[in-house]
C-alpha cells in the first residue's frame with residue numbers, strides 16, 4: 001500500500017482571465033536556447049511555446065536569465081545555440097519578417113529622448129510602416145489609454161521612470177504587432193497606470209494578440225497571465241498554464257519553492273548589535 005500523498009493547501013487566488021483554448025496556433029516557439037557570457041551560462045537549453053491570445057508570464061530570481069532569453073527571442077542578441085520562431089519565421093534566418101510581427105519593450109531601453117512623447121510615438125509608427133494619419137491617431141489613442149495625454153508635448157528626457165515605461169509600452173504597441181515582448185513593463189509604474197496598461201494588454205490579448213512579459217511581482221503575474229514559465233539558473237524549471245504551474249499554491253509560494261526556498265539568516269547576528 002502506498003502512503004497517501006499529502007494534499008497541498010489550496011490558497012485563495014486573485015481573479016484571472018480564462019486561459020485560451022489549447023487549439024490556438026503557436027506564435028512564439030523557443031527551442032533549446034543557450035547563451036554563455038565567459039564562464040557564466042546565462043541561459044541553458046531553454047524551450048517554451050506561447051500560443052495566440054496567451055499572456056505568458058516569465059518569472060525567475062535576479063540573474064536567472066529572463067532578460068537574456070527575451071533579448072534573444074526578439075533578435076536583440078544572438079544565442080550560442082537554439083532557435084526562435086515567430087509564427088514560423090526564424091528570428092535569425094528571416095529577421096525582417098519575424099521582427100515585423102514583434103513589439104518589444106526591452107529592459108533599460110534607450111529612447112530618442114530629445115523628442116517629445118508625441119514625436120517619438122509618431123516616428124515609431126511611421127518607421128513601422130504606418131501612414132502619417134494612422135500614426136497620429138494611434139499616438140493619441142495610446143496616450144489616452146495609458147494616462148500620458150498631459151505628457152505628450154514634453155521631451156521624453158524629462159519623463160519619470162514610470163512615464164518612460166509607459167511611453168515605451170505605447171511605442172511597442174503602435175504597429176499592433178502579433179507578439180508583444182515586455183521585459184518588466186510595470187516596474188516603477190504606479191497602480192492606476194498599471195491598471196490602465198493591464199486593461200490595454202488584456203484587450204489586445206482578447207482580440208488575438210500574444211504577450212510575453214517578465215516581472216518580479218507574483219501577484220500581478222498571477223492576476224494578469226494565463227500561462228507562466230519559471231526560470232532559475234538559466235533553466236526553465238516549469239512552464240504551462242497558471243493552474244498547472246501553481247499546483248494548488250499561490251504563485252509566489254510555488255515560486256519560492258522552485259527557486260530554492262528561503263535562505264537562513266545566518267551570519268548576520270551583528271545586524272542586531274546596534275552601535276548606539
Ligand SMILES: Nc1ncnc2c1ncn2[C@@H]1O[C@H](COP(=O)(O)OP(=O)(O)OP(=O)(O)O)[C@@H](O)[C@H]1O
Nearest residue numbers: 037040041042060061062063064065066067068069
Ligand atoms: N552582457 C553580459 N555580460 C556578462 N554577463 C551577463 C551579461 N548579461 C547578462 N549576464 C549574466 O547572465 C546572467 C543572467 O542575466 P539576466 O539579465 O538575463 O537575468 P534576469 O533574470 O533578467 O535578472 P534580473 O531579474 O535581475 O533582471 C546573470 O548572471 C548576468 O550577470
